[in-house]
Amino acid sequence: MSKLLPTFRIVALLEGLSYILLLFIATPIKYLGDDSQYVKxxxxxxxxxxxxxxxxxxxxxxxxxxxxxxxxxxxxxxIIPFxxxxxxxxYLKKTHAQ
Known part of the structure; x- marks a missing residue:
């Protein structure tokens, strides 16, 4: 098991969360509300x-x-939401538990 696995799991969580926020909150606000500050x-x-x-x-x-x-x-x-x-x-959780 890699020593970087716990850090990679955190990065994966944050990357997924930021992607969801960008796609489902910031982008609709940009185009429907004409406010691009959240995308920025x-x-x-x-x-x-x-x-x-x-x-x-x-x-x-x-x-x-x-x-x-x-x-x-x-x-x-x-590149896929969620x-x-x-x-x-x-792939990561089961190997981290070992």
Missing amino acids: MLGMPHGVLFIAYVVMAIIISSDMKWTTRTMWIILIAS GTFYIDKK
């Missing part, structure tokens, strides 16, 4: 968290002995 506030933190998620997934993949298929699933989940929560439950 959430956009940069989400981008940083997204990059951190991808980089950390690549770094810990060898320690976690992920197959290429698993690695792609974990990376693709970062995907990182699924990854945490299916």
Whole structure:
């Protein structure tokens, strides 16, 4: 098990949360309410968290002995709403408990 796994789980949670806030709150406010301040506030933190998620997934993949298929699933989940929560439950939580 990778020493970075607990940190990766936190980054995955925050990345997923920031993505949901950006998609389902900030973007509708931008287009329906003509107010882009929330997209500006959430956009940069989400981008940083997204990059951190991808980089950390690549770094810990060898320690976690992920197959290429698993690695792609974990990376693709970062662009699907609620995907990182699924990854945490299916791939990260059970390995963290060991």
